[in-house]
Amino acid sequence: MSKVKKYFEDIGFSGDDLQKILNAFELQTFKKNDFVVEEGKTSRYMGFVETGMFQYYVIQDGEERTNYVSIENTFFASVLSFISETPSLENVKALVDGSISMISRTNLKMLLNEIPTFKDFYIGLLEASLCGIDASRYDLIVLTAEQRYEKMLKNEPHLLQQIPLQHLASMLAVTPRHLSRIRSKIR
Amino acid sequence: MSKVKKYFEDIGFSGDDLQKILNAFELQTFKKNDFVVEEGKTSRYMGFVETGMFQYYVIQDGEERTNYVSIENTFFASVLSFISETPSLENVKALVDGSISMISRTNLKMLLNEIPTFKDFYIGLLEASLCGIDASRYDLIVLTAEQRYEKMLKNEPHLLQQIPLQHLASMLAVTPRHLSRIRSKIR
DNA sequence: TTCATTTTTAGACATTTGTCTAGTAGATTA
DNA sequence: TAATCTACTAGACAAATGTCTAAAAATGAA
Numbered sequence: 001m002s003k004v005k006k007y008f009e010d011i012g013f014s015g016d017d018l019q020k021i022l023n024a025f026e027l028q029t030f031k032k033n034d035f036v037v038e039e040g041k042t043s044r045y046m047g048f049v050e051t052g053m054f055q056y057y058v059i060q061d062g063e064e065r066t067n068y069v070s071i072e073n074t075f076f077a078s079v080l081s082f083i084s085e086t087p088s089l090e091n092v093k094a095l096v097d098g099s100i101s102m103i104s105r106t107n108l109k110m111l112l113n114e115i116p117t118f119k120d121f122y123i124g125l126l127e128a129s130l131c132g133i134d135a136s137r138y139d140l141i142v143l144t145a146e147q148r149y150e151k152m153l154k155n156e157p158h159l160l161q162q163i164p165l166q167h168l169a170s171m172l173a174v175t176p177r178h179l180s181r182i183r184s185k186i187r
Numbered sequence: 188m189s190k191v192k193k194y195f196e197d198i199g200f201s202g203d204d205l206q207k208i209l210n211a212f213e214l215q216t217f218k219k220n221d222f223v224v225e226e227g228k229t230s231r232y233m234g235f236v237e238t239g240m241f242q243y244y245v246i247q248d249g250e251e252r253t254n255y256v257s258i259e260n261t262f263f264a265s266v267l268s269f270i271s272e273t274p275s276l277e278n279v280k281a282l283v284d285g286s287i288s289m290i291s292r293t294n295l296k297m298l299l300n301e302i303p304t305f306k307d308f309y310i311g312l313l314e315a316s317l318c319g320i321d322a323s324r325y326d327l328i329v330l331t332a333e334q335r336y337e338k339m340l341k342n343e344p345h346l347l348q349q350i351p352l353q354h355l356a357s358m359l360a361v362t363p364r365h366l367s368r369i370r371s372k373i374r
Numbered sequence: 375t376t377c378a379t380t381t382t383t384a385g386a387c388a389t390t391t392g393t394c395t396a397g398t399a400g401a402t403t404a
Numbered sequence: 405t406a407a408t409c410t411a412c413t414a415g416a417c418a419a420a421t422g423t424c425t426a427a428a429a430a431t432g433a434a
Binding site (some may be wrong): 144145174175177178181 | 390391392393394
């Protein structure tokens with residue numbers, strides 16, 4: 001069973017509604033280094049990560065600056081492009097082979113119109129996303145790089161095992177060189 | 188006429204719906220330095236800023252670290268506390284005398300249930316908030332302090348006129364000392 | 375106006391973080 | 405197996421940013 005199916009079952013969808021929701025998604029597979037979203041192209045899909053890891057980044061002075069990494073069992077979206085239907089400022093690519101259950105903005109709007117409780121689900125998803133990103137932004141402002149690393153170590157240790165350090169460094173808004181310093185200091 | 192009324196009229200509400208919405212809000216006034224939200228207390232209201240400016244901050248090592256400032260004609264919310272109904276991690280206080288049209292989470296839920304199109308409005312508000320905060324977080328990761336200041340100078344010059352520099356510095360994630368350096372370099 | 379308070383600027387120095395470079399260890403491939 | 409390749413670490417130095425302090429400038433109150 002797909003993870004997206006389990007996800008929607010767990011939050012209470014069933015019967016026709018569940019079927020309609022699942023029909024609106026389509027599974028896409030990605031090889032390592034495949035692009036899910038490319039800078040300059042409008043991203044018309046969001047999705048639910050079934051397997052793998054997907055890196056969000058921009059190219060600056062020829063280097064990748066990673067903003068975020070989506071892992072299994074979480075929603076994926078290039079937020080600004082998907083919501084405002086404008087060309088993406090960022091790239092999203094597969095860090096390893098993986099798959100995403102994708103839903104187009106068109107199908108999302110269809111579900112919102114046809115299934116009343118889907119609106120409540122979507123409101124909940126947006127509210128939770130807002131909380132998460134707000135907290136993350138707070139950390140960038142009020143915590144030092146070292147404190148941010150320690151927080152990740154404590155709250156999201158799985159990220160440290162899964163995501164290459166170079167990308168974690170960028171997510172923590174430091175260089176790999178400096179993350180290496182922080183790690184050697186803490187150990 | 189209140190600004191919140193004009194706001195909801197402009198996005199298409201009228202008649203009974205508009206009246207019901209406006210009845211769900213209540214105007215609160217604040218003197219300079221009054222608290223709108225206090226750390227440790229659950230913030231049960233969000234609102235629409237009618238007049239004034241409101242500073243979001245945490246106390247760290249005895250100092251205020253400003254995260255954000257809400258100005259006129261924008262929505263105000265201590266997001267994490269209001270949405271998850273948990274004690275606030277931040278303070279929000281009036282930088283000058285001002286007023287906010289406030290709506291409780293209870294009344295918000297009531298409007299969501301009673302006015303179908305209000306859900307669409309709220310989804311739009313959440314999506315726009317998500318875009319804004321996502322872009323802001325991106326800037327903290329990929330831009331230098333100087334680039335962030337220049338971007339604010341270009342895109343939000345009104346903030347520079349209205350908000351004390353010490354708070355802008357914190358929002359840009361630098362010290363007032365360093366913002367002063369940046370400003371003298373750019374001019 | 376005058377006085378007091380707050381805000382902003384800036385010097386001197388310390389700390390943090392970045393850049394450049396190189397080396398090591400582990401994985402992958404021919 | 406050798407030969408790459410990639411990820412991670414780390415030294416040396418440079419640049420960015422913070423801390424502490426003081427003074428000037430702006431603001432508000434009497």
